Amino acid sequence: MSGPRDLIEEYLSDLRASLExxxxxxxxxxAEAEDHLRETVACGLAAGMTExxxxxxxxxxxxxxxxxxxxxxxRPADFIRGRTPAAILGDLILAGWRLAATGLIAAGVSGxxxxxxxxxxxxxxxxxxxAGVSFQKAGCAYWMSLWPGARTCATAHMxxxxxxxxxxxxxxxxxxxxxxxxxxVVRYLQRRHxxxxxxxxxxxFPLLAAGVFGAGALGLALAQLTGFMVTQGPGTxxxxxxxxxxxxxxxxxxxxxxxxxxxxxWARHADAR
Numbered sequence: 001m002s003g004p005r006d007l008i009e010e011y012l013s014d015l016r017a018s019l020e021x022x023x024x025x026x027x028x029x030x031a032e033a034e035d036h037l038r039e040t041v042a043c044g045l046a047a048g049m050t051e052x053x054x055x056x057x058x059x060x061x062x063x064x065x066x067x068x069x070x071x072x073x074x075r076p077a078d079f080i081r082g083r084t085p086a087a088i089l090g091d092l093i094l095a096g097w098r099l100a101a102t103g104l105i106a107a108g109v110s111g112x113x114x115x116x117x118x119x120x121x122x123x124x125x126x127x128x129x130x131a132g133v134s135f136q137k138a139g140c141a142y143w144m145s146l147w148p149g150a151r152t153c154a155t156a157h158m159x160x161x162x163x164x165x166x167x168x169x170x171x172x173x174x175x176x177x178x179x180x181x182x183x184x185v186v187r188y189l190q191r192r193h194x195x196x197x198x199x200x201x202x203x204x205f206p207l208l209a210a211g212v213f214g215a216g217a218l219g220l221a222l223a224q225l226t227g228f229m230v231t232q233g234p235g236t237x238x239x240x241x242x243x244x245x246x247x248x249x250x251x252x253x254x255x256x257x258x259x260x261x262x263x264x265x266w267a268r269h270a271d272a273r
Contacts (some may be wrong), residue, residue, distance in 0.1 A: 007055040008037050011065070018069050037062055079202040094183070095201045099209060101179035106213070106243050108173010113239040114165040126235035127162030129154060133231055161232045165239070203261075206254035213251060217244035 012030055019026045037058045044054030062068070080088060114126050129135075135153050143156035150156035187200075201208060220241035224234055 007052070007059060008034070008041065011037070011059050015065050015068060018065050033062065033068070079204065091201060094187070095205055095208065097179065097183050098200060098205065099212060101176045101183055102209065102247070103212075104172045104176025104179065106176075106247050107169045107240075108171075108176060110239045110243040111166045111169025111173060113243060114162070114169065114235060117235040117239060118162055118166070121235065123162035124158055124233060126165055126233045126239070127158040127160070128233040129157060129161075129231050130227065158233075161236070165232070165236050204255075204258050206251045207258045210248050210251035210255050213244045213248035217241045217248055220244060 012034055015033060016026055016030045019029055037055075040058035040061060041051075041054045044057050045051065049057065079091070083091075117126050135157060140153035140156070143153060143160045144150060147156040147159045150159060199205075217240075220237045222228070223230060224237040224241070230237065
């Protein structure tokens with residue numbers, strides 16, 4: 001006849017199976033969790049709880065397994081220390097892969113924004129070239145062949161530009177989705193076979209992505225405001241700037257653990273000096 005279930009052992013077993021960490025790091029995390037849980041159980045028993053009540057209260061206070069897993073996954077680790085150059089290079093490749101896929105998906109989303117602008121404000125808002133822009137004869141002939149109903153080269157260019165901003169960006173978004181799926185498969189196989197980094201860029205990827213998308217949003221906004229290399233309507237740049245800013249804000253929120261980790265590290269370094 002088996003004894004009563006040990007809720008702590010079950011919790012720790014499930015936690016170990018769920019942690020996306022290297023074996024030695026997972027062992028340390030589980031050991032720390034066990035120490036904390038056992039101490040909490042002892043306090044509960046001393047307060048008059050039954051064994052079952054104390055264990056249940058300790059687990060509830062410690063947090064759900066999903067919350068603990070998220071906390072460890074978002075805790076930035078050392079990127080270089082103890083790692084081979086090949087491992088660092090592989091991590092950088094994965095980060096670039098993921099960032100490129102995310103950027104292409106953002107371009108696809110901006111294409112949908114352009115489509116909405118075309119419907120709401122008219123094609124001229126996204127495709128109309130600024131006053132004073134001249135067109136080559138070859139380009140005019142090509143656009144007029146695509147849009148035979150257009151009376152002028154400028155109108156044909158506007159129709160083609162407003163359409164390309166939707167179709168080409170949507171195509172880029174589909175490529176981005178395919179790249180992100182392939183990235184997910186590679187990461188799954190790496191974790192399954194115990195190879196490769198557990199968290200890309202040791203948890204600093206959101207910080208990198210926030211910086212890249214933030215720079216992109218700023219660049220697009222400045223290009224529109226200054227007219228630098230602008231050959232289409234304001235909606236073309238505005239759509240990209242809005243999506244890039246939204247992505248930067250999202251990754252900025254995700255990067256808070258990394259930012260806090262860096263700030264604490266700098267504070268400790270300053271105190272040591």
